[in-house]
Amino acid sequence: DAMVIQNPRYQVTQFGKPVTLSCSQTLNHNVMYWYQQKSSQAPKLLFHYYDKDFNNEADTPDNFQSRRPNTSFCFLDIRSPGLGDAAMYLCATSTERSGREQYFGPGTRLTVT
């Protein structure tokens, strides 16, 4: 089945230790998104790629970086995780830049100790 896959599902990292989260998709969608979601809050968009065109949301901290080496894969790098970065990180894809119908991966739960 075509899908969005995120690895790992659970990630524990130490304060200040860089961590990379990965996302892959078999849907061949042009657009990929990274969201951060904290408990009982809406998903907060961090970045999106329209093909290779990278778009950084205005309020995304510099501590967060992203790479999309090809259509199928996208990575989220957190350079120096703080306790406030503990959250669920969601990857999503869409066929259109309007994001009209986004397909989400299961998410990676990040814990910072």
Add this chain to the structure above:
Amino acid sequence: GQSLEQPSEVTAVEGAIVQINCTYQTSGFYGLSWYQQHDGGAPTFLSYNALDGLEETGRFSSFLSRSDSYGYLLLQELQMKDSASYFCAVCDSNYQLIWGAGTKLIIKP
């Protein structure tokens, strides 16, 4: 600034009909989407409106009035499994996606 407003919580009875409203204030508008998210799960797409009117998908319908900057999600024949959070999201003219804070739907037997 840009914002979406939706009720924080709605309670309904199993088998009933419930409407979740969403009003938006954005710079331009491409469309309004609705997502369902169960506790511990990822959001799943429900519906999308780009033009005025009603879109129906099974027990779920979504309505849009662009002149009123308003939309709603209608859930009919409520089932216990519909207990979840529901988010509206708008894409503005700069392709910026703005999400509402979410509505927690509580269904009572």
